[in-house]
Amino acid sequence: MVTTDEKRPPTTSLDFDLVAYLKAQKIKVEAALDRAVPPSAEFPKIYEAMRYSLLAGGKRLRPILCLATCEMLGGTVDMAMPTACALEMIHTMSLIHDDLPAMDNDDYRRGKLTNHKVYGEDIAILAGDGLLSYAFEHIAAQTSNVPPENVLKVxxxxxxxxxxxxIVGGQVVDLESEGKPDISLEQLQFIHVHKTGALLAACVVCGAILAGATEEDVQKLTRYAQNIGLAFQVIDDILDITATREELGKTAGKDVAAQKATYPSLLGLEASQNKAEQLIEEAIAQLRDYETKAEPLRALARFITSRKN
Incomplete structure (x- = not known):
């Protein structure tokens, strides 16, 4: 239904309830993740550690982006759910490893103790490895009603x-850049495009491939995803300064303490916020040909700049 409410943001054309959409999709994703990685009687400890971080909550933004893109192009939730779950497994792996003492060294994630604080560094490393390997097995074994060549592309x-x-390459450059005062904006963007943006782009592009996207669709949605991925990291940099640990669910102020180059450190807070908003508008512009079917992706893009954690 088209709204005439002048108080609505000018980029919102439909009365789309993002809160309800996120809640409904998150319930589906949480249930699918629980089924995807059940407890194991044969290997109880490693599966318990994998499930501890995988089922720890969070926004589930990455799997929801995959589902939304697939549906926009005429696919179904069932077609995309195995890949959506795999994306969350890989994201969780990256968080487990990122929190390790040898990396970003954090004690909290999503408001809970990090994996290595509960299970030890050795099991945390292996839990991440297990999730990464299983992600690809899950796509291959569980995807149905999708041409095999598209599953292989995904x-x-x-x-x-x-x-x-x-992710790995971006993390390496990020670690090498800590404490260096002369990191340029271009170098910072390279880090974030790979460390954060690559997986966000995969969420969108993989959802498109599963639905049988054309090459033109893939190009447009890649540009959409790259822009929201970079905007996501810009907002992360801002929140590291402005949010509390309770809001973030992890330690605040770590970027400053580690002397990391961030968008606020290079541009300032206001310019960084403007940068994120510009990226989101550029992302939304890529969706103009999809009309009302793209409203979930438009709303998810705007959510990135308004989130508090």
């Missing part, structure tokens, strides 16, 4: 986003 795309050309 696995290949997600593997690249997770490896040296994506």
């Amino acid at each position: 696995i290949a795309y997600l593997a690249k986003a997770s490896g040296g050309a994506g």
Whole structure:
């Protein structure tokens, strides 16, 4: 239903209830994750550690982006759910490893003790490894009603986003950049495009591939995803300064303490917020041809700049 309420943001064209949408999709994702990685009588400790972090809550933004994109292009939740779960497994792996003492060294994640604080560093490393490996098995074994060649494309795309050309590579450059005062804006963007943006892009592009997207669709949605991925990290940098540990669910102020280059440190808070909003508008512009079907993706993009954690 088109709204005439002049108080609504000018970029919102539909009376779309994002809160209700996120709640409904999150319930589906949580149930699917619980089924995907059940407790194991044969290997109880490692599966308990995997489930501890995988089922610790969170916004589930990445799997929801996958589901929303697939549905926008005519696919179904059932077609995309195995990949959506795999994306959350890989994201969880990156959080477990990122929190380790050798990396960002944090004691809290999503308001709970981090995996290594509960199970030890050795089991935490293996829990992340287990989730990463199982993610690809889950896509291959559980995806149905999708042409095999598209399933293979999804696995290949997600593997690249997770490896040296994506999350891993971005993390390495991020670690190497700590304490260096001369990091440029271009170098900072490189880190975030790979460390954070690569997986967010995979969420959208993989959802599109599962639905049988054209090459033109993939190009538009890649630009959408790259913009929201970078905006997500800009807001993360801002929240590290402005939010509390209770709001974040993890230690606040760690970027400053680690002498990391961030968007606020290079641009200032106001310019960083403006940068994030500009990126979101550029992302939304890529969705103009999808009309009302794209409203979940539009709303999710705006949510990125308004979130508090």
